[in-house]
Amino acid sequence: MKLSSLISHFPSENNLSTRARPYFNHSVEFKKVFSAKDRAEMLGKVGLNVFFFPSEMITGGDFLSDSGTTTMTNEQWAALHLADEAYGSNKGYFLLRKSILETFGNEFFNLPETGRPNAFIFHQGRPSEDALFSMIGRMGNDLIIPSNGHFDTTEANIEVNRITPLNLFSKELREADNKFRFKGNMDIQLLKKLLQKNSNKVPLVYLTITNNTGGGQPVSMNNIKEVATITKYYRIPLFFDACRFAENAWFIQNYEKGYQKKNIQEIVSEMFGFVDGFTISFKKDGLVNMGGGLFLRDGGLFVRKYPHISDDIMNFQIRTEGHPSYGGMSGRDIMTHSEGLKTIMKKEYLDFRILQVVRFGKSMHEMGIPVIMPIGGHAVYIDMNKFFKGTKIKPEDFGGISFTAMLLSLYGHRACELGYYAFGKYDPTKKKEIFPEINFVRLAVPRLRYETDDLQSAAEAVFNIYKNKDEIPPVEVIYGRELPLRHFKSRFRFKD
Numbered sequence: 001m002k003l004s005s006l007i008s009h010f011p012s013e014n015n016l017s018t019r020a021r022p023y024f025n026h027s028v029e030f031k032k033v034f035s036a037k038d039r040a041e042m043l044g045k046v047g048l049n050v051f052f053f054p055s056e057m058i059t060g061g062d063f064l065s066d067s068g069t070t071t072m073t074n075e076q077w078a079a080l081h082l083a084d085e086a087y088g089s090n091k092g093y094f095l096l097r098k099s100i101l102e103t104f105g106n107e108f109f110n111l112p113e114t115g116r117p118n119a120f121i122f123h124q125g126r127p128s129e130d131a132l133f134s135m136i137g138r139m140g141n142d143l144i145i146p147s148n149g150h151f152d153t154t155e156a157n158i159e160v161n162r163i164t165p166l167n168l169f170s171k172e173l174r175e176a177d178n179k180f181r182f183k184g185n186m187d188i189q190l191l192k193k194l195l196q197k198n199s200n201k202v203p204l205v206y207l208t209i210t211n212n213t214g215g216g217q218p219v220s221m222n223n224i225k226e227v228a229t230i231t232k233y234y235r236i237p238l239f240f241d242a243c244r245f246a247e248n249a250w251f252i253q254n255y256e257k258g259y260q261k262k263n264i265q266e267i268v269s270e271m272f273g274f275v276d277g278f279t280i281s282f283k284k285d286g287l288v289n290m291g292g293g294l295f296l297r298d299g300g301l302f303v304r305k306y307p308h309i310s311d312d313i314m315n316f317q318i319r320t321e322g323h324p325s326y327g328g329m330s331g332r333d334i335m336t337h338s339e340g341l342k343t344i345m346k347k348e349y350l351d352f353r354i355l356q357v358v359r360f361g362k363s364m365h366e367m368g369i370p371v372i373m374p375i376g377g378h379a380v381y382i383d384m385n386k387f388f389k390g391t392k393i394k395p396e397d398f399g400g401i402s403f404t405a406m407l408l409s410l411y412g413h414r415a416c417e418l419g420y421y422a423f424g425k426y427d428p429t430k431k432k433e434i435f436p437e438i439n440f441v442r443l444a445v446p447r448l449r450y451e452t453d454d455l456q457s458a459a460e461a462v463f464n465i466y467k468n469k470d471e472i473p474p475v476e477v478i479y480g481r482e483l484p485l486r487h488f489k490s491r492f493r494f495k496d
């Protein structure tokens with residue numbers, strides 16, 4: 001009997017509840033040992049602000065961000081050694097260009113000598129946003145940029161240019177519909193209402209894929225299409241904040257009708273077919289530790305509407321980052337991108353990556369922890385309003401900050417408050433906090449870095465705190481309440 005004939009008699013490897021990772025550890029680093037007391041002392045010193053906590057002291061998982069925290073592949077480390085550090089037009093630049101054309105489409109990377117520069121490399125995502133919104137800020141007053149959910153630095157880069165960022169979260173996200181698969185969508189009715197009255201004030205519409213601020217939730221192809229139809233009607237350019245484009249495509253492939261037979265590349269090509277440009281931080285779905293860019297569609301509405309903008313952006317880039325062919329990145333940084341973009345599109349990579357995050361979230365959900373369901377692509381979000389329901393914690397006590405400080409000091413896992421403190425604002429005239437619509441703590445999962453035990457241990461730690469939530473003290477802000485982007489800088493202490 002042939003062994004292969006037995007395959008159909010046994011459950012398929014695809015149906016096992018846990019599957020082996022599609023990669024193995026090539027090299028590891030042992031952590032240092034610190035006790036809960038060591039961590040508590042250090043947290044006191046850094047004013048309970050987890051951003052200032054030394055990463056060397058993190059004995060659990062570091063879930064502060066999935067950005068730039070990826071473990072690189074052997075191919076990427078090898079490519080890094082093959083870099084050349086020329087000042088202009090180094091080897092990696094041309095490889096990066098090839099990958100951008102292959103991944104996002106032929107319209108997104110002209111060489112500058114064509115006279116139609118449209119690809120601007122930056123060292124991460126936010127300087128690309130800075131470049132884009134600095135140019136747009138010059139175009140007029142009272143401008144509004146709507147999004148399905150602006151990221152915090154995007155919002156800050158918009159505001160600093162005296163433009164109003166506006167979040168049109170989907171109804172399903174606002175109403176906590178736990179069944180809907182594409183809660184990252186933009187609310188189409190709200191967009192229509194805005195444009196009916198104010199289309200002349202909207203220089204572009206922005207879709208963040210996946211929607212990080214909105215719980216890491218994906219955006220459906222149908223929503224992209226609907227937004228594109230409306231923006232086309234009003235002659236307004238459409239942009240992606242494309243940081244997690246491949247994870248978004250995975251959700252479309254798995255959950256949107258009609259896409260099961262399409263591969264990730266086909267879906268990505270279709271998604272990018274709708275936009276006039278995009279900003280991206282390659283630190284997420286570029287699988288690299290540093291890199292970003294702003295890419296405009298050649299002949300697209302944006303460059304046609306604003307014909308001088310490409311030159312202005314290039315001047316900005318040269319002034320702030322360097323020659324367009326390296327854009328603030330070393331030759332070595334650039335070399336890691338093309339391999340990263342190849343890996344990110346692999347089905348086996350994306351299947352494992354997203355299902356790992358989903359398992360992490362589901363295990364917390366099964367423990368009764370109020371996580372945002374369904375689980376999104378890169379992180380598990382805990383709803384802090386539900387978490388503290390029935391306790392004495394009030395919104396102005398910033399329970400999310402207390403929770404992240406306790407998770408780190410007691411169990412060594414670092415998470416990030418993205419809620420009433422990060423997105424809230426202090427009104428000094430009324431001496432009052434203005435609270436945002438959402439109040440989450442996020443545990444973002446770095447790519448290719450952690451194993452199931454790391455995640456399971458974090459889930460258990462969150463559960464232990466949740467079980468004893470009545471014991472969690474409120475915090476008071478001792479520095480930074482009125483500052484922009486205050487969560488990065490503030491200091492707190494526990495109230496007695």
Ligand SMILES: Cc1ncc(COP(=O)(O)O)c(C=O)c1O
Pocket residue numbers: 067124125126127151153154208212241243281282283291292
């Ligand atoms: C959706 C989104 N946009 C933009 C950025 C900014 O990218 P970077 O951190 O590379 O500046 C981030 C970073 O986390 C993000 O998640």
